[in-house]
Amino acid sequence: MRARHLIGTVAAGLAGLATHDVLQRKHTLLHNYPVVGHLRFLLERVGPELRQYIVTSNDEERPFSRDQRSWIYASSKRENNYVGFGTDNDIEHLEGYVIVKHRTFADVAPATGVAHGNHDEGIVLPSAKVLGGPRGRRSAFRPKSVVNISAMSFGSLSGPAIEAINKGAKLAGAMHNTGEGGLSSHHRQGGDLVLQIGTAYFGCRDEHGRFDLEKLKDVVASAPVKAIEIKLSQGAKPGLGGMLPAAKISEEIASIRGIPMGQDCASPARHAEFQDVDSMLDWVELVADATGLPVGIKSAVGEQGFWDELVSHMAKGDRGVDFVTIDGGEGGTGAAPLIFSDSVALPFRLGFARVYATFARAGLTDQLTFIGSGKLGLPDNALVAFALGADMVNVAREAMMSIGCIQAQKCHTDHCPTGVATQNDWLSRGLDPTLKSVRLANYLDTLRRDLLKVSEACGVLHPALIDADDIEVLLGVRQATPLRKIYRYQPRWGRIGDELGEEITRIMRPVAPQGGSAPESATSQD
Ligand SMILES: Cc1cc2nc3c(=O)[nH]c(=O)nc-3n(C[C@H](O)[C@H](O)[C@H](O)COP(=O)(O)O)c2cc1C
Numbered sequence: 001m002r003a004r005h006l007i008g009t010v011a012a013g014l015a016g017l018a019t020h021d022v023l024q025r026k027h028t029l030l031h032n033y034p035v036v037g038h039l040r041f042l043l044e045r046v047g048p049e050l051r052q053y054i055v056t057s058n059d060e061e062r063p064f065s066r067d068q069r070s071w072i073y074a075s076s077k078r079e080n081n082y083v084g085f086g087t088d089n090d091i092e093h094l095e096g097y098v099i100v101k102h103r104t105f106a107d108v109a110p111a112t113g114v115a116h117g118n119h120d121e122g123i124v125l126p127s128a129k130v131l132g133g134p135r136g137r138r139s140a141f142r143p144k145s146v147v148n149i150s151a152m153s154f155g156s157l158s159g160p161a162i163e164a165i166n167k168g169a170k171l172a173g174a175m176h177n178t179g180e181g182g183l184s185s186h187h188r189q190g191g192d193l194v195l196q197i198g199t200a201y202f203g204c205r206d207e208h209g210r211f212d213l214e215k216l217k218d219v220v221a222s223a224p225v226k227a228i229e230i231k232l233s234q235g236a237k238p239g240l241g242g243m244l245p246a247a248k249i250s251e252e253i254a255s256i257r258g259i260p261m262g263q264d265c266a267s268p269a270r271h272a273e274f275q276d277v278d279s280m281l282d283w284v285e286l287v288a289d290a291t292g293l294p295v296g297i298k299s300a301v302g303e304q305g306f307w308d309e310l311v312s313h314m315a316k317g318d319r320g321v322d323f324v325t326i327d328g329g330e331g332g333t334g335a336a337p338l339i340f341s342d343s344v345a346l347p348f349r350l351g352f353a354r355v356y357a358t359f360a361r362a363g364l365t366d367q368l369t370f371i372g373s374g375k376l377g378l379p380d381n382a383l384v385a386f387a388l389g390a391d392m393v394n395v396a397r398e399a400m401m402s403i404g405c406i407q408a409q410k411c412h413t414d415h416c417p418t419g420v421a422t423q424n425d426w427l428s429r430g431l432d433p434t435l436k437s438v439r440l441a442n443y444l445d446t447l448r449r450d451l452l453k454v455s456e457a458c459g460v461l462h463p464a465l466i467d468a469d470d471i472e473v474l475l476g477v478r479q480a481t482p483l484r485k486i487y488r489y490q491p492r493w494g495r496i497g498d499e500l501g502e503e504i505t506r507i508m509r510p511v512a513p514q515g516g517s518a519p520e521s522a523t524s525q526d
């Protein structure tokens, strides 16, 4: 009798907990997996202690380690993202560990309040370059944020996830790249957009699947599209077109893309509108002229000939891209064959450095904006990108994590447990776009804050002023080599030109928090 009573009480308790979990909006995982979802939170909490005895260390998991994910989760919730007791990274033995060199004396110093997390009004960190400015595009502009959201289409991500990202981009003053699936209703939440054009021309093609310039102009006019990115390739699957598995093609997606349901949607590997660098630049000018917008390319880095040719054409000055987005081979994807994800295209640092050096040798680096992606949503990686010459960074999976992704790596199956990368209604309904948009904005803001604070620690007011001499890479405790030496950069490469430097310093000085020291005494030595 007593046992039956106990079972009844437990069952009632579990039913109550399940009802609470389904109805609450804060945690998607609990909504989608009532009761059992608590296990994940429990493991997250006691994980550090458990891992002392079993399983793995904080830095072992991939693609993002537990430490990296915890930093993103804490930042997105504005929880304490500090560490206690010192680093648990094996600095003494690791190869490739990155060290930023702070300056002892400098004109600027981190102000105590902001450095310690007080950034309620948002961190202002605009691009040091005007996008489309050098080529005189009608709608050239200075991006408000050096950190923006990388291409991820509606299809690979759920409608609520796209809405959360677009709203979050608006809150944080960042730009949201549509990905190659076209501009859907979910993208229209008020956030600025970069429209990506892939090889299938989704969203700007006619009924035969051909690119349609008039349609492109209509789409651009219908939403806050600030720039256009022509996708040549992405790091996780260069040489292959986009791929949306049949399991993720809902009626809505089929109608937006103009594709049948029930079969994989594979975009062609190459563009139909141009065949080589020469015709690509003609097409870039055509699109820029028709829309007035800055137009750039996104590419992973493989053979060098393409970049040599691009630079030699751009050196003539009559045609050119407004930006290049270099995606590292370590970049993410919704779905790709293993060999492409693992082994095709250079990792970000190597690929970016080669492309930047090609432009630098021709003296063209101030003529366009360099954007980087490939795990650059972490402060140390982003700083290396800026030191190598990036002007902005794009973040994809880090943004997904800020809105709830737990790195379950099931994005290609339609079974994403957190509702981020699925078209399953039950799973995606658990993701509250309004709540998660704030998380994304918090994360973007924290990353900008860290970039700003480390720049100030290096004695400059903007990460674009950090160069390849400011960062060294360790070979355990035996050797530290400046980035400049590793990537064979010439002096001052990786840094914007003096004129741009003075301009961004002027812009940043009024917002930069000064006062990194105590008030001076009467005996202070000036
Ligand atoms: C779910 C998902 C979907 C993506 N879709 C696209 C896409 O439509 N077009 C594109 O150029 N890149 C796409 N990417 C690649 C990202 O834009 C980005 O370049 C890459 O993931 C590297 O950034 P990260 O390391 O911050 O994730 C996608 C990545 C993910 C994870």
Ligand code: SF4
Pocket (backbone or CB within 6 Å): 400, 404, 405, 406, 407, 408, 409, 410, 411, 412, 415, 416, 417, 418, 419, 420, 421
């Ligand atoms: S939780 Fe897993 S399946 Fe969902 S987006 Fe993240 S990695 Fe992909």
